[in-house]
Amino acid sequence: MTNWAGNLIRMARHEKGLSQRDLARRGRTSQAAIAAYEAGRRSPTLETLARIIRGAGLDLRIRLEKQDDHDQWLARYEAGLPAEVVEAWRRRDRELVAEARSDSTERSARNRHGLKTTP
Amino acid sequence: MVIGALAALLQGVPLPRNADIDVTPASDVENKKRLARALRDLEAKLRTPGLDEPIEITLDERTFAGMVTMTFTTTFGPLDICFVPDGTEGYEDLKLNALTVTRFGVKIPVASVADITRSKRAAGREKDAAHLPELLAFLDEERKSSER
Numbered sequence: 079m080t081n082w083a084g085n086l087i088r089m090a091r092h093e094k095g096l097s098q099r100d101l102a103r104r105g106r107t108s109q110a111a112i113a114a115y116e117a118g119r120r121s122p123t124l125e126t127l128a129r130i131i132r133g134a135g136l137d138l139r140i141r142l143e144k145q146d147d148h149d150q151w152l153a154r155y156e157a158g159l160p161a162e163v164v165e166a167w168r169r170r171d172r173e174l175v176a177e178a179r180s181d182s183t184e185r186s187a188r189n190r191h192g193l194k195t196t197p
Numbered sequence: 198m199v200i201g202a203l204a205a206l207l208q209g210v211p212l213p214r215n216a217d218i219d220v221t222p223a224s225d226v227e228n229k230k231r232l233a234r235a236l237r238d239l240e241a242k243l244r245t246p247g248l249d250e251p252i253e254i255t256l257d258e259r260t261f262a263g264m265v266t267m268t269f270t271t272t273f274g275p276l277d278i279c280f281v282p283d284g285t286e287g288y289e290d291l292k293l294n295a296l297t298v299t300r301f302g303v304k305i306p307v308a309s310v311a312d313i314t315r316s317k318r319a320a321g322r323e324k325d326a327a328h329l330p331e332l333l334a335f336l337d338e339e340r341k342s343s344e345r
Contacts, residue, residue, distance in 0.1 A: 085326040089318060092333045147246050148268060148277075149324065152215045154249075155275060159216070171206055171214065174300065178209035 081118035083127050088116050090134040105133030198222070198295055200282055200316070202328065204307040207298045210335045212328050217268075217275035221308070223288045224280055229258035232278070239271035284319025285312065310335055 091101050091112075098112040105112075107130060114120040115130075122130065131138040156164065198221050199207065202214035222232050233256045242251035251270045254260065261267070267278045281287045294309035308316075314332040317325035 082323050082326050085329050088333065089326070089329050092337075148244075149215070151244065151249070152217060152275060156216050167216065172211075174206055175209055175211045177300070178207055178298070182209055 105130035198306040200308040241269040
């Protein structure tokens with residue numbers, strides 16, 4: 079189970095440009111509680127979550143949707159892949175991230191020195 | 198255009214991702230013909246909800262008529278064609294902020310991290326919410342960097 083509630087709180091805070099302290103005050107809770115929810119150390123009740131989200135000036139809406147089995151299918155597909163294939167794919171993903179970050183650092187450095195940046 | 202977790206990853210956001218690749222194609226007829234040809238080259242089969250085994254279908258530009266999302270298996274792995282990602286109006290909308298990343302010697306158009314975030318927010322599934330902290334942190338860092 080991922081930290082769904084904490085991520086929603088963080089998303090609401092980001093959308094409204096609020097600090098944890100601001101949102102805590104508006105949502106009638108403590109900054110420590112907001113930090114714990116966001117970090118996944120604690121889970122709010124649905125009522126508490128709705129109150130915090132309302133504090134950000136947003137509404138929490140819950141709806142039922144038809145189940146999508148795509149993720150389960152993918153999980154089965156991935157489970158059937160040889161371990162070395164999965165490892166190679168994860169390693170390539172890490173390399174792609176590192177490469178993108180290296181490009182970005184280089185671009186920033188060039189911008190700081192007033193050099194023309196290639197797209 | 199590559200969208201989703203892979204697009205974010207190509208821009209330096211370390212998202213965990215599934216084996217599938219999500220793309221949003223331009224929806225003009227010529228591009229749909231190219232897309233159909235590419236899918237035929239990849240021996241794509243359609244994956245449909247509720248069925249474990251993908252099915253062979255005729256792949257031409259008419260295949261995509263009225264479609265929002267189609268999921269395929271190919272010789273290189275799963276490929277999702279998403280004409281209108283959640284929270285967006287499709288290719289023309291995403292193109293406004295898209296970037297080109299060169300990897301493996303190929304220029305790859307990718308949706309911006311801001312648009313990926315917008316789409317994941319709109320999708321609202323648990324797995325999308327799980328990606329938001331990394332995406333939001335990246336956008337924060339990008340904003341701070343542009344202010345320096």
